Structure formats: structure tokens, C-alpha cells
Amino acid sequence: MSKQDTAKPVRAGCLATTALTLLCAAPAHAQDVPSFNTYGGPGLIDMPSAHMAPDATLTTSASHSAGTTRSSLTFQILPRLSGTFRYSSIEGLTPPTYTRSTYYDRSFDLRYQIITETALRPAVTIGLQDFIGTGLYGGEYIVASKNIGTRLSVTGGLGWGRLGSYNAIGATGNRPAEVLGLGGVPTYDRWFRGDVAPFAGLSYKVTDRLTFKAEYSSDAYVNEASYNIVTHDSPFNFGLDYRLKGGGQLSVYSVHGNEFGAMLSFHINPKQGALAGGAETAPVPVSVRAKGPRDLGWASNPAAKSGTASELSVALQRDGLAYEGLDLRANSATLRMVNTRYGADAQAVGRAARVMSRVLPASVETFVIVPVVNGVASGAVTIQRSDLEQLENAPADDLLARAKFSDGYNLTPGADAGIYPRLNWSLSPYFSMSFFDPDSPVRASAGLRLQGQFYLQPNLVLSGALTKKLAGNQDKSTLAVASTLPKVRTDYARYNREGDPAIEHLTLTHFGRPGRNLYSRVSAGYLEEMYAGVSGELLWKPVDSRLALGAELNYVKQRDFDQMFGLQSYDVLMGHVSAYYDFGNGFHGQLDVGRYLAGDIGATVSLDREFANGWRVGAYATVTDVPFDDFGEGSFDKGVRVTVPLEWAIGRPSKKTNTINIRSLTRDGGAQLNLNDRLYEKVRTTHRPDLAKEWGRVWR
Amino acid sequence: MAMIRTIAITALAAVALSGCGNDAGNNDMKSVLVGIKERGLKVGGNGTQAAPDTAGMVAGTSGPLRLVAFEKDGAVAGIQQIETNGAYRTFATADRRTVTFKHGVVTATRGLGNDLMSANVDGVLPLIRGRKAGSATRIMRYLNGENTTDVMQFNCTVTPGASGMVANGQVRARAQTVTEQCQSDGQSFTASYQVTDKGEIVASRQWMSIGRGMADIKVLRR
Numbered sequence: 001m002s003k004q005d006t007a008k009p010v011r012a013g014c015l016a017t018t019a020l021t022l023l024c025a026a027p028a029h030a031q032d033v034p035s036f037n038t039y040g041g042p043g044l045i046d047m048p049s050a051h052m053a054p055d056a057t058l059t060t061s062a063s064h065s066a067g068t069t070r071s072s073l074t075f076q077i078l079p080r081l082s083g084t085f086r087y088s089s090i091e092g093l094t095p096p097t098y099t100r101s102t103y104y105d106r107s108f109d110l111r112y113q114i115i116t117e118t119a120l121r122p123a124v125t126i127g128l129q130d131f132i133g134t135g136l137y138g139g140e141y142i143v144a145s146k147n148i149g150t151r152l153s154v155t156g157g158l159g160w161g162r163l164g165s166y167n168a169i170g171a172t173g174n175r176p177a178e179v180l181g182l183g184g185v186p187t188y189d190r191w192f193r194g195d196v197a198p199f200a201g202l203s204y205k206v207t208d209r210l211t212f213k214a215e216y217s218s219d220a221y222v223n224e225a226s227y228n229i230v231t232h233d234s235p236f237n238f239g240l241d242y243r244l245k246g247g248g249q250l251s252v253y254s255v256h257g258n259e260f261g262a263m264l265s266f267h268i269n270p271k272q273g274a275l276a277g278g279a280e281t282a283p284v285p286v287s288v289r290a291k292g293p294r295d296l297g298w299a300s301n302p303a304a305k306s307g308t309a310s311e312l313s314v315a316l317q318r319d320g321l322a323y324e325g326l327d328l329r330a331n332s333a334t335l336r337m338v339n340t341r342y343g344a345d346a347q348a349v350g351r352a353a354r355v356m357s358r359v360l361p362a363s364v365e366t367f368v369i370v371p372v373v374n375g376v377a378s379g380a381v382t383i384q385r386s387d388l389e390q391l392e393n394a395p396a397d398d399l400l401a402r403a404k405f406s407d408g409y410n411l412t413p414g415a416d417a418g419i420y421p422r423l424n425w426s427l428s429p430y431f432s433m434s435f436f437d438p439d440s441p442v443r444a445s446a447g448l449r450l451q452g453q454f455y456l457q458p459n460l461v462l463s464g465a466l467t468k469k470l471a472g473n474q475d476k477s478t479l480a481v482a483s484t485l486p487k488v489r490t491d492y493a494r495y496n497r498e499g500d501p502a503i504e505h506l507t508l509t510h511f512g513r514p515g516r517n518l519y520s521r522v523s524a525g526y527l528e529e530m531y532a533g534v535s536g537e538l539l540w541k542p543v544d545s546r547l548a549l550g551a552e553l554n555y556v557k558q559r560d561f562d563q564m565f566g567l568q569s570y571d572v573l574m575g576h577v578s579a580y581y582d583f584g585n586g587f588h589g590q591l592d593v594g595r596y597l598a599g600d601i602g603a604t605v606s607l608d609r610e611f612a613n614g615w616r617v618g619a620y621a622t623v624t625d626v627p628f629d630d631f632g633e634g635s636f637d638k639g640v641r642v643t644v645p646l647e648w649a650i651g652r653p654s655k656k657t658n659t660i661n662i663r664s665l666t667r668d669g670g671a672q673l674n675l676n677d678r679l680y681e682k683v684r685t686t687h688r689p690d691l692a693k694e695w696g697r698v699w700r
Numbered sequence: 701m702a703m704i705r706t707i708a709i710t711a712l713a714a715v716a717l718s719g720c721g722n723d724a725g726n727n728d729m730k731s732v733l734v735g736i737k738e739r740g741l742k743v744g745g746n747g748t749q750a751a752p753d754t755a756g757m758v759a760g761t762s763g764p765l766r767l768v769a770f771e772k773d774g775a776v777a778g779i780q781q782i783e784t785n786g787a788y789r790t791f792a793t794a795d796r797r798t799v800t801f802k803h804g805v806v807t808a809t810r811g812l813g814n815d816l817m818s819a820n821v822d823g824v825l826p827l828i829r830g831r832k833a834g835s836a837t838r839i840m841r842y843l844n845g846e847n848t849t850d851v852m853q854f855n856c857t858v859t860p861g862a863s864g865m866v867a868n869g870q871v872r873a874r875a876q877t878v879t880e881q882c883q884s885d886g887q888s889f890t891a892s893y894q895v896t897d898k899g900e901i902v903a904s905r906q907w908m909s910i911g912r913g914m915a916d917i918k919v920l921r922r
Contacts, residue, residue: 273845275813276911279798282810285783344847393788393800393807393818395841396849426721452721613847648845651813696849699817700810 033267034153034653035146035211036249038063038264039137040072041084041109041128044201045237047163049155050125050145052113055079056189056609058268058617058642065253065261066230067091073640073662075617077609080116083619084109085640085662086130087436088137092229106665107133115144122146123146129163132186132638139163140192141199151205159199159218160192166220166235169193184634184665211241213253221256233257234409270615274649277700283319283351285649286392287358288660289385296362300329309416312359314504315602319351320653324372324458332366336378336413339371343614343647343655344412346691349381353388370408371686374511374677375458376519377408379543379686392699400695405688407543409516415458425452434496435662437477445472445496449504459511463676465504475500482626484630485668486570488530488597491561491694492666495529499563501694504529509677517542519679528674529563531556531597533571539679545689546582548680551575554673556597572599580680582689586610597671600624604670612693614645614657622670630669637670721730752776758869758920765869765921768799772913776794781826799917804893804901806908806917814911817841817849824880827858829899831876834858838882842909866894866902869920873902881909882907889914 034051040061042051053059059074072086086107093103107130117123122144130137143157151678158164161175175194201215217235223695224230232418234257242250251263298304305328312335313323320341320625327334333356339348352369360367366533367388370380384402430449435442452467469475475497480488495502507525514520519539541548553575560566576594583589590606602624608616621638639662646656684690737872754767757778764781779791779799788807790800796813805828807819823836842851861877875894882889891905891914896902903918 271844271846275841276845277813277815277817279813280811282792282798285798285800286785286791287783290783334727389785392785393802395818395851424722428721597873613845615846695846696817696843697847700815700843 003642004540020610033057033059033247033249035213035251036061036074036261036263036265038065038070038253038261039084039109040070040074040086040415041082041111041127044155044203044213045239045251045255046217046219047155047199047201047215048111048125048127048129048143048157049142049153049201049203050113050117050123050143051153052076052080052082052111052123052125053267054269056269056271056611056617058270059153059265061249061263061265063251063261063263065255066224066259068224068229073250073642074353075609076401077617077638080113082111083640086137087441089441090136090224090229093224093227103136104436105134105136106436107137108669117146120352126270127159128191131191132184132597134184135187135190137162138187138190139219140363143199152202153204154200154202155215156198156200158196160194160196161190163199163218164195164197165222166197166218166232168197171195183223184636184638185628193297209243211243213239213241217255218348228257231258240607252321257267270611270617270648273613273648273651277649278307278653280653280700282555283700284315284354284358286354286388289362296330296363299363308359308361315355315359316352319355321348321352324415324419328360328364330363332368332413333360333364334370334413336372336415338376339655341655342653343645343657344694344697344700345371345685346694347653347697347700349383349691350700353383357385357388365420368411370412372408372412372458373682373686374521374679375455376511376513377412378519378683379688379691380406380408380411381686381691382406396696396698400692405543405691407516408686409513417548420455420457422450422455424455425450432472432474432493434474434477436665437493438679439477440473443472443474445469445474447471451504460508462508464506466501467499467504468501481632481667483632483668484596485600488558488570488572488668489666489671490668491530493564494561496679498561499529502529502563504563505676507676511677511679514538519681521677521684523675523677526559526565527554527556528676530559530566531673532559533557535673536674537679539683541580541680541687544689545687546584546689548580548684550578550580550680552578552594552678556673572597574599576604578680580684582610582684584689588616590620592672592693596622596624596669597673598626598668600626600669602670608641612696613648614643615648616641616643616659618642622672624670632665632667632669634665634667637663637665637667706868709730739835752778753777754869754920761921763921764791766799767868767916767918767920767921768912770908770912771916792911797812803899805917806906808913809908809912812908814842814909816909817843820907822858828878828880828893828901829895831860831878831895831897831899832858833860840909852884852887854884854887856880868903868918871902871919871922873900875902895896 033053034042038046043049053076055076057076060504062071068090070088072084074084076082090103090107109129110313111125111127113125115124125143126142129139139161141157141159141163145155147153175190197218199218203211203213205211206646215237218239221232225232237255239251239253241668248266253261274680311327316323322338322340325336342348348371349369353367356367365385368382370377387402427450431446433444447467447469449467454462477493483490503526505526506525509523512520517540521537524534535554537552539550555573558568574595576592578592581589588608588610592604595601604622606620608618610616619640623636641661643657643659708734712916766779769776777793779793781789783790784794787802788800790798792798800808805821809815818841820839824838827834838854838856842850858880863876865877866873873896875896878893878895880891891906893901894903905916907917
């Protein structure tokens with residue numbers, strides 16, 4: 001769950017997941033995904049179409065022709081809105097002051113379908129291409145597409161900017177040429193201005209797998225032509241798409257009348273997992289009590305009580321739930337447990353409740369189940385045993401309506417003697433990747449990681465991780481980033497180079513509950529790869545609330561490049577206050593305001609689309625008081641991130657998730673501390689809004 | 701190139717699976733490959749057995765026993781009753797996969813993949829058990845890939861047919877074939893039941909889910 005810095009390693013699991021995502025992704029409905037163009041969005045060859053992919057489709061694609069390679073990630077944010085992040089390289093494009101032989105560029109697109117297609121009218125979409133960036137691919141369009149029958153689709157539109165560069169039919173004002181700031185700022189002063197040119201095309205499905213495409217392109221490739229990278233002989237481009245078995249698209253095409261190109265794209269959809277409902281074995285069924293008077297003799301017999309607790313412990317263990325304590329009374333029982341297996345806490349609660357129905361004496365009517373988080377009580381779920389008996393074969397919502405959600409503060413038993421102290425450790429291979437180094441856009445290394453957590457108490461943990469590189473080229477990066485700010489993040493290449501072996505982190509962390517609805521954390525030690533110090537956090541989050549508020553204060557010193565015990569002289573007092581809000585419609589927002597690592601003051605806004613299965617796709621931006629000129633290329637920090645739950649990819653229960661964080665550039669402005677144990681994401685999992693989303697799993 | 705990368709990534713994924721330690725949260729990486737293998741989940745059997753050893757199953761067990769065979773992958777398993785809840789009876793395989801019935805009609809499965817989470821068959825049950833012609837609705841609920849619940853509502857037509865003898869395991873009974881044709885948006889199936897004059901379903905062919913398809917179920921011991 002930890003935030004990954006792009007220029008920093010993206011960890012092993014992520015890669016495994018990414019690969020598995022490609023291997024396992026269910027191809028269902030792949031036939032509904034429209035043809036994609038070389039920019040990685042729905043379209044013909046170079047030109048866009050008005051079609052949209054099915055909601056939540058996530059597409060990765062790579063295209064190459066005439067020295068130009070475009071890799072892109074496109075997400076269908078809403079049924080009518082999609083966004084694209086693209087990383088391009090153009091061999092031979094060497095603008096003045098640019099010293100490399102290949103030009104690298106990052107760009108973002110947005111497209112919105114203003115009119116949906118019906119039997120009679122076409123779909124109409126407006127798009128902004130490369131709308132925050134240096135504007136290399138900058139262009140806007142309005143395009144209409146119409147399916148005619150089941151095989152033919154025709155498209156026509158008007159383009160501005162790059163898409164208005166061939167045979168313009170008019171102009172709408174003047175289009176400024178200079179870049180705002182140092183790139184990376186919305187180029188709003190250019191949108192729909194300047195020359196406007198028409199484009200058109202069609203696609204025809206020859207068979208279910210093979211589609212023929214032709215287009216008249218309004219892009220003259222002016223820039224590329226001026227560097228002799230492209231000779232623009234013809235505006236007519238032709239292509240063939242081949243739909244792969246797994247739902248991917250392989251395309252070949254001819255462009256400019258003299259070049260050939262190829263493209264590969266893969267579509268996955270967070271809504272379509274490896275195996276709906278999961279492959280894990282069945283839960284134990286509810287044991288229904290016989291009618292009649294309930295014996296209470298056991299309640300005054302300590303031996304019977306402790307026998308019940310140990311029986312419960314063994315039964316829970318079979319379901320991957322760690323028993324920690326039980327407050328057993330004549331008519332009620334409160335269970336303290338740790339969910340070590342299920343991505344959905346609702347499933348853990350449902351399994352625990354059924355186990356309790358089989359083990360606890362018949363007089364116990366009220367079950368209170370507390371899945372502890374970070375060793376402290378968070379949300380507690382109360383289920384009446386009679387409801388469990390009655391509703392086992394009813395829709396899950398019926399039980400949701402009767403379950404009660406409350407704060408487990410002060411009502412949760414402590415952990416039984418003998419469970420703590422406890423050591424968890426593992427030695428495993430790791431794999432890490434970094435992107436966007438112009439000398440080698442993808443770097444990777446592999447090695448071993450020894451990591452462990454020693455729980456002195458349930459909520460007091462000494463945690464550490466040590467890595468040793470075995471192979472890879474991440475340490476070969478000599479990229480030196482010029483910065484006028486304190487170099488709080490831009491020395492990443494040097495950390496990679498010299499940190500072998502490296503102590504990734506070594507911390508002592510205490511989690512607490514200072515009061516109702518309040519959660520706390522204090523960490524000290526080597527907090528992350530580049531910083532050591534102390535960090536404190538306080539979170540307010542009522543169990544029923546979609547809103548949470550937090551505050552974090554850190555005093556940190558920069559670590560030595562070798563990532564051992566030494567420290568450098570740079571230190572900073574930083575922190576922020578945060579507001580978190582679950583909009584309840586699948587979107588989640590976060591606002592952080594405070595002081596960042598370089599001492600700059602500003603705010604981070606994040607918006608994520610969240611799925612009940614744990615998938616998240618989001619974007620964030622940080623603007624601080626660092627002037628764009630001092631920030632450097634990109635002007636301010638921003639990026640996109642994708643979280644993939646392992647459970648989704650493999651169809652078996654797992655709490656593991658992997659986050660890929662693609663940030664346009666790693667700079668020193670707006671840089672955040674990469675803490676492992678921020679409270680909110682863990683605390684919220686046992687609260688009502690999160691449990692309700694995934695409540696269908698309670699009976700799984 | 702992409703192929704090479706895929707292979708390389710797969711190899712790395714495999715490497716990431718090995719490792720040691722006592723950390724449950726970390727070791728679950730090991731389940732990745734197992735998970736892939738189990739995608740084509742088989743419930744007992746190897747999919748090729750033509751005639752399962754029902755006599756052996758009957759002799760080696762006690763209590764209510766049924767045989768379930770999945771048409772899609774040929775998996776066959778004996779299932780034993782492990783629990784009842786009112787009219788619902790839950791049967792399990794030896795490897796902890798369950799099927800729940802209400803008077804012989806499947807209302808839930810667990811551990812089969814694409815599980816039927818719950819069903820309301822109260823409309824069709826009296827028709828089937830009463831061997832009467834008629835129409836009724838049935839509701840079947842599933843978890844989708846997003847972890848939310850998909851509700852499928854079917855309109856079903858029940859038609860009684862021919863009678864004959866049914867003999868499976870320790871069950872020998874005269875039964876009438878009752879078919880149930882069900883239709884919803886984009887999905888349809890035809891189930892059939894062998895129903896005795898007492899309204900007991902002694903054998904059936906029922907639809908489980910889009911992923912699982914049809915299953916043949918025989919009562920071997922009541």
C-alpha cells in the first residue's frame with residue numbers, strides 16, 4: 001500500500017502482479033473495446049474516434065513507427081470520460097538546448113463524450129491531447145463516430161493544434177507557441193485556437209478478429225518533418241487490427257505514404273477478475289441452535305470458558321483468522337482477531353461469525369467481532385446470532401441491515417497471554433524497476449530482501465528490511481538532476497548506486513487509540529530509504545463516517561547515500577493536515593496541506609476511483625510555494641497511480657495489493673515522506689463505508 | 701520482444717513466489733502459481749472418469765450422500781451432508797467445497813468458483829415438487845469480479861413429463877421428469893428434475909452459474 005516513487009524502485013510484487021494481470025486478465029467483453037490508435041486512445045491510426053471503451057477499461061499500449069515510440073496508459077474514468085498518460089521517444093528530434101539524440105516526452109490527454117450514440121445519431125467526443133506538458137503532441141478535436149450495421153464505423157472531425165496542421169480550412173484566433181511555465185501546466189491558452197483542419201476515416205470489421213482501417217489525417221508532422229524524421233508524402237494512412245485471444249489488439253499500419261508501423265495494446269478491466277467470487281474453500285456453515293431453554297452452567301465455569309476459547313482459536317485458524325482474545329459472557333461474546341487472509345474484511349467477519357456459531361454456547365446471542373488493525377481495535381461489527389441463523393440463505397444485504405457497526409474502542413479484550421511478543425520474518429527475492437531515465441528508460445534490478453517485524457506488544461512493533469542487490473542496472477544510472485532547491489529527492493540515482501546492501505527501513509512504531517474515533521501513530525528510526533527521524537500522526541475517523549481528518553508532524557534528517565546508519569546534515573520539520581472523503585459513488589478524494597521535504601509549503605489534491613474489490617486508479621497533483629521556474633521541468637509534481645489487489649489477479653484470498661505510481665518527473669518540490677504505516681488506509685478497512693461496499697463477501 | 705518480456709516477467713513472478721519466513725502476509729505470494737493452476741478448478745476426479753465408483757462411495761460413508769458431476773469440465777464428486785438450517789441442507793466434498801439445497805433445488809455453492817451466493821426458488825419449488833405445469837420467477841445472486849452482487853431474475857416455465865424408474869446408490873424410486881425452462885436478460889437454461897409422488901427430487905440436472913454451467917446431481921442415500 002505504500003506510495004512508490006517512480007524514479008525509485010517499484011517493488012517485486014507489483015511486477016508479478018502486472019505480469020499476472022496480463023496473463024490472467026479475464027478477456028470477457030474484450031470484443032466491446034473499440035479499436036485504439038497510436039496515441040493509445042480509441043481511434044483509427046493517428047486520428048481519434050468518438051468511441052469510448054467500456055467503463056473502467058485500463059489499456060496499456062505501445063506503438064512504433066518512423067523512430068517514434070509511444071507507450072501509453074489509458075483509463076476509462078467514467079462511461080463518458082477517459083484519460084491517457086503517455087511516454088514517447090522520438091529519435092532524431094533535437095530541439096535547441098536539448099543534448100540527447102532522442103527526445104523523451106510525457107503527456108496527458110482527456111476525452112469526453114458529449115453525445116452518446118443511438119440508432120440515429122453518432123457519438124460525439126471532444127478531446128484535449130497533451131494538454132499539460134510541453135505541448136509536443138498538443139492538439140484538440142471534436143469528433144463524431146457512427147456504427148453502421150455491425151461491421152462498419154465511420155468517423156469525421158475537426159482538429160486544432162497538431163491535429164489542425166494539414167490543409168487547414170480556417171482558423172479560430174491565434175495559437176500561442178510559447179510553453180507556460182516549464183511545461184507541465186495546462187495549456188489552456190491554446191485550446192481550440194489557431195488553424196482548424198478536418199479529418200475523417202472508417203473502420204471495417206472483415207472478421208470478428210480482423211479490422212481494416214483507413215483515415216485522412218489532419219496531422220502534417222511539421223515538427224518531425226523539420227528534423228527529417230518523417231517525410232509527409234500523403235495524408236492517407238491505412239491499418240489492420242488483429243484482435244488477440246486474450247483481448248489485446250495487434251495493429252500494423254502504413255503512415256505518411258512511406259512508413260510502416262506496429263502497435264500492441266492490452267485491455268484489462270478491474271470489474272472482471274480472475275475468478276468472480278474467488279476459488280477459496282467453503283466457509284463452515286452456520287450451526288443453528290436447537291430451540292428450548294439455554295443452559296448457563298458453563299458461564300460460571302472458568303475451565304469451560306477457556307476450553308471454548310481454545311476451540312474457537314483452532315477453528316478460526318483453519319479459516320486464516322488469528323484469534324487473539326475473547327470476552328465471553330452469558331449472552332454475548334466479543335472476539336478480538338486479526339484478519340491475515342482476506343482482502344475483504346467483510347469476508348473475515350462473516351467467516352468468524354459462522355465459526356462462533358459452531359463453537360460458542362447456545363446462550364450467547366450477541367457476537368461482537370473486532371478485526372484489530374495495527375494491534376489496536378478499530379471498527380467492531382455486532383451480529384445477533386439469531387440473525388445469522390435466519391439469514392444464512394438470504395441476500396447479504398439483509399444481514400447488512402441488521403448488523404451494527406461501532407467503534408471497538410474500550411470494548412475490545414486485550415490479546416491473550418502468550419501471543420506477544422511475536423516475530424514475523426521473511427527472506428524473499430525482490431525485483432524493482434525505475435522508469436523514465438533518458439539514458440535507459442526502463443531500469444531494473446533484482447536481489448534479496450530480509451524483512452521482519454518484532455511485535456513487543458500488539459501495537460508496538462520494531463520493523464526492518466534489508467536488501468542486497470544481486471543483478472541489474474539500476475545502479476548504473478548516472479543521471480544528475482539540476483535543482484535549485486535542497487536535493488531532497490533528486491539524488492535517487494546516487495541512493496540506488498550506493499545503497500547495496502541497504503537498510504530500507506528500521507523503525508519502532510507505536511499505534512494507539514487516544515480516544516473514541518481517534519487513532520494515533522508514533523514512529524522513530526530510519527523511516528524510509530532517504531530519511532530518518534521521528535514521525536507522529538493523529539487521525540479522526542468515526543466508524544460510520546465517510547469523512548476523516550488527520551494531522552502528521554515529522555522531524556527528519558537525510559540519510560547517507562549508502563543507506564546504512566549514517567545521516568547527512570540536511571534536516572527539516574515538516575508535516576501536513578489531511579482531509580479524506582469517500583464520495584460514496586466509487587470516488588475518493590484526499591487533500592493534504594502542509595510543509596514538504598524541501599521546506600516548501602503547499603497542498604496535494606488526490607482523486608481516486610475505487611472499486612469494491614480493492615482496485616484503485618487515481619491521479620494527484622502537488623502545488624507548493626516553489627516557483628515553477630525553481631521547480632524545474634514539469635513545473636509542479638503530479639502523477640497517476642494504480643493499485644491492483646493480488647486477490648483480483650489470482651482469484652484466491654490475499655491481503656496484498658501493489659501500487660504503481662507513475663509520476664511525470666521526480667523533482668524536489670512538493671516531495672512527501674514515504675512512510676510505511678500511515679493510518680487512514682488501514683483504519684478505514686473495518687469501518688462501515690468500506691465494509692458495506694464489499695458486504696456481498698460476508699457469506700463467502 | 702513482447703513474448704520474451706512476458707516470459708521474463710513470468711519467470712520473475714515465479715522467483716518472487718519462493719522465499720521463506722513465517723510471515724503469513726508475505727507467504728501468500730506462494731499461492732499465486734497455485735491460483736493460476738486452480739483456475740480450471742476440478743472438484744475431485746480427473747475429468748475423465750466415465751463411471752464414478754458410487755458403490756464405493758456409498759459403502760465408505762454414512763448419512764445423506766449425493767453425487768454431483770459438472771458437465772463443463774467433467775469433474776465428479778461425492779458430497780456428504782454436513783449441516784442443515786431449516787429447509788436448507790448443505791453438502792460438502794472432502795476438500796471443503798459445498799452445495800446447499802432447498803428440497804433438492806440448489807440454492808448456494810461455495811468454493812466452486814463463480815459461486816451461487818444465494819437463491820430464491822420459492823416460486824418454482826411448489827411447481828417442481830408438485831409436478832405441476834406453471835410459471836414462476838427464481839432469483840439467483842452472484843459475486844461479480846468487482847466484488848459486488850449481481851442479481852439474476854429468471855422467468856421460469858415448469859412442465860411435467862414422462863415417468864420412469866430412478867436407481868442411484870441406495871435410492872430406487874419411481875419418478876416423473878419435470879423440466880424448468882428459465883429465461884433472463886441474456887441468459888437461459890433448462891433444468892430437469894426426477895420427482896417422486898411425495899415431491900422428493902431424487903436426481904436432477906441444474907444450472908449453477910455462467911462459469912460453472914450445468915451440474916448433474918443424484919441422491920445416492922437419503
